Amino acid sequence: MLRRPRRNRQSAVIRDMVQETRLSVTDFILPLFIMEGKNVRSEVSSMPGIHRLSLDLMLEEIQECVDLGVQTFDLFPNLPESKKDKYATESYNPDGLYPQAIRAIKDRFPDVVVMTDVAMDPYSSDGHDGIVENGKILNDATLEVLGKMALTQAQAGANIIGPSDMMDGRVGYLRQVLDEGGFNEVAIMSYSAKYASAFYGPFRDALDSAPKFGDKKTYQMNPANSREAIIEAQLDFEEGADFLMVKPALAYLDIIKLLNDNFHLPIAAYNVSGEYAMIKAAAQRGWLDGERAMMEALMAIKRAGATVILTYFAKEAARLL
Numbered sequence: 001m002l003r004r005p006r007r008n009r010q011s012a013v014i015r016d017m018v019q020e021t022r023l024s025v026t027d028f029i030l031p032l033f034i035m036e037g038k039n040v041r042s043e044v045s046s047m048p049g050i051h052r053l054s055l056d057l058m059l060e061e062i063q064e065c066v067d068l069g070v071q072t073f074d075l076f077p078n079l080p081e082s083k084k085d086k087y088a089t090e091s092y093n094p095d096g097l098y099p100q101a102i103r104a105i106k107d108r109f110p111d112v113v114v115m116t117d118v119a120m121d122p123y124s125s126d127g128h129d130g131i132v133e134n135g136k137i138l139n140d141a142t143l144e145v146l147g148k149m150a151l152t153q154a155q156a157g158a159n160i161i162g163p164s165d166m167m168d169g170r171v172g173y174l175r176q177v178l179d180e181g182g183f184n185e186v187a188i189m190s191y192s193a194k195y196a197s198a199f200y201g202p203f204r205d206a207l208d209s210a211p212k213f214g215d216k217k218t219y220q221m222n223p224a225n226s227r228e229a230i231i232e233a234q235l236d237f238e239e240g241a242d243f244l245m246v247k248p249a250l251a252y253l254d255i256i257k258l259l260n261d262n263f264h265l266p267i268a269a270y271n272v273s274g275e276y277a278m279i280k281a282a283a284q285r286g287w288l289d290g291e292r293a294m295m296e297a298l299m300a301i302k303r304a305g306a307t308v309i310l311t312y313f314a315k316e317a318a319r320l321l
């Protein structure tokens with residue numbers, strides 16, 4: 001036998017030497033859930049270890065993460081029903097919880113990168129990412145809301161805007177609004193290939209943002225499609241996106257590879273709430289080694305071609321790296 005692949009696996013040192021993919025804390029973005037109040041921490045029941053935090057506690061959490069090397073955070077607001085309406089007007093209130101949080105984070109941690117979420121659902125009484133009229137999502141009218149939201153976030157100090165809404169034309173529209181507002185340095189990480197997935201369930205628990213009727217299939221992509229992901233990515237590229245994201249990550253590793261092979265922008269992958277919940281739930285029951293499963297999943301996402309990984313595991317994984 002001339003070829004014995006096991007020779008390159010025979011010791012830890014050799015295995016390390018020939019390792020093709022390496023995770024680093026600089027790969028990670030940690031999503032954070034902000035809520036109103038002081039000194040409040042409320043665990044998301046379907047996401048063990050992940051909490052909605054009031055601003056004061058969030059600043060402490062960020063300090064701990066920064067000490068571990070995690071330096072980019074993606075913020076999501078949990079708002080009471082009373083702050084939600086049909087047009088998501090709270091999303092562009094400059095004195096709202098969300099812009100306040102961005103300002104406070106950038107004030108205390110000027111070097112930290114703050115990524116924001118641009119979509120109506122956390123602020124919408126309909127629980128949808130766009131304006132709903134007679135049961136239909138109004139694409140172009142929604143863009144105006146998204147523009148105001150993005151501008152408010154940029155004014156508060158956001159570094160990366162993350163449109164997660166899947167409306168057509170939103171990347172180009174937001175790029176124009178940001179540039180006209182004097183924010184040409186604010187980047188756009190587009191949720192390019194965002195699928196209508198069952199794996200978002202725990203996130204919707206975290207924000208109480210589940211759609212009040214219907215589903216998101218007229219704007220999020222059909223999980224059966226991969227060629228369509230190229231169309232979405234191509235448009236986002238042409239419209240000025242700085243990063244292309246695939247979401248979810250683990251059931252869509254082929255899409256991560258597809259975009260990485262076809263586009264020369266950094267590819268991000270969102271290891272979503274349900275993917276986190278599955279590993280945590282199995283680990284709690286002793287059915288899986290949670291730490292090993294976590295590291296293997298993150299490694300696989302990177303191996304598939306993601307340069308950036310949004311993951312609720314960021315802090316825990318950082319401890320092991």
Ligand code: PBG
Nearest residue numbers: 119121164199200203272273274
């Ligand atoms: C909605 C949004 C969702 C997530 C991020 N932004 C869920 C949805 O489309 O309903 C999901 C994130 C996760 O599951 O971790 N704009």
